[in-house]
Amino acid sequence: MLIRRETPADQAAIHAVHSEAFRREEGVTPIEAPLVDDLRAEGDLIAALSLVAVRDGEVAGHVCCSRARLGGDPAAAVGLGPLGVLSAHQGSGVGAALMHAVLAAADALGYGLVVLLGEPAYYARFGFTAAAELSIVSPDPSWGKYFQARTLAxxxxxxxxxxxxxPALARI
Incomplete structure (x- = not known):
């Protein structure tokens, strides 16, 4: 498996990954697929933090981070997500490899925090904790323990x- 930055040639495959990974109902495109397109189109997708996992020549997964503001500081934190893996590759370490790679890249870029909305049982193994424990206030109080953060160097x-x-994430 190869983890690398996305290229323009990957955009359709990335859309397909999120369409399949988050499909809840047949024939309905999940919001995560156009969300990545919108983040990219609006200039909020951080190119160095938009990574694909390639297995057997196919884009098997994707993760990205986008610009965010924390306490008014646009450089302190990034928002992670979505993280998607094709169903044929789920449970094989693709998601974990993408998470480790994107966290290392965000750390190398000098961000202090990565913030996400997701399942605590999954993301705790990557060092995420409830964001409230770090005095980070969620955009929506009902997110509770699902709004998480991980500190970096x-x-x-x-x-x-x-x-x-x-803005694209805030609209959903």
Missing amino acids: AYEPTQAGAFEYA
């Missing part, structure tokens, strides 16, 4: 306050 305890996703 550049984290400072002053990186706290209200978290704002990129």
